[in-house]
Amino acid sequence: DAKTTQPNSMESNEEEPVHLPCNHSTISGTDYIHWYRQLPSQGPEYVIHGLTSNVNNRMASLAIAEDRKSSTLILHRATLRDAAVYYCILRVGPSGYSTLTFGKGTMLLVSP
Amino acid sequence: EAQVTQNPRYLITVTGKKLTVTCSQNMNHEYMSWYRQDPGLGLRQIYYSMNVEVTDKGDVPEGYKVSRKEKRNFPLILESPSPNQTSLYFCASSLSSRAQAFFGQGTRLTVV
Numbered sequence: 001d002a003k004t005t006q007p008n009s010m011e012s013n014e015e016e017p018v019h020l021p022c023n024h025s026t027i028s029g030t031d032y033i034h035w036y037r038q039l040p041s042q043g044p045e046y047v048i049h050g051l052t053s054n055v056n057n058r059m060a061s062l063a064i065a066e067d068r069k070s071s072t073l074i075l076h077r078a079t080l081r082d083a084a085v086y087y088c089i090l091r092v093g094p095s096g097y098s099t100l101t102f103g104k105g106t107m108l109l110v111s112p
Numbered sequence: 113e114a115q116v117t118q119n120p121r122y123l124i125t126v127t128g129k130k131l132t133v134t135c136s137q138n139m140n141h142e143y144m145s146w147y148r149q150d151p152g153l154g155l156r157q158i159y160y161s162m163n164v165e166v167t168d169k170g171d172v173p174e175g176y177k178v179s180r181k182e183k184r185n186f187p188l189i190l191e192s193p194s195p196n197q198t199s200l201y202f203c204a205s206s207l208s209s210r211a212q213a214f215f216g217q218g219t220r221l222t223v224v
Contacts, residue, residue: 032210036213041218042217042218043116043202043204043215043216043217043218044155044202044204044213044215045214045215046212046213046214049212091210092210097162097209098209098210099157099160099170099209100145100157100204100213101157102147102154102155102156103154104154105154
């Protein structure tokens, strides 16, 4: 499986935008980029995913580099509730079995 | 409300006493899986099930059993728990192995 590299931790202030980077230089053409987050004392939750084009949903935006070797999860206005560990995961698609393998992720700290 | 429900949320047991952690989902998902989360090791998959009566080992299956007799339920069985199985356990379900996964709230197990 192609691997991802994320910073161990990042800090932000409340109501400021946050850009969480992820490097995946060995990504293959059919790998989707998924983001999950895990709030303290909770199970992981899906945030967003994409293949080539930038994606937006109610939680966040995903910006994917043109060569797909990196991506950035964007939280437009961080809140205290966004403090969590964010995982960038590559998943094969569209056919065949694809396990969800978690790395160490990025711990996001949000200050008031 | 779409959800994955695990029970119990907390459990303290003694070495060798068989236990079952239940997992139930109400989204008619075909794919279900179990993870354990340990400090420094992250989330690791224990077992998964592609559908009823179809189960397979994940990355750390030793000491665990599962069954999938009905689509909605995927219990995790520890026949003879040992202290090294003290961990935080998460159940997850999704439409397929590649789809967005929904996680339960977790079960914190302590084996003494």
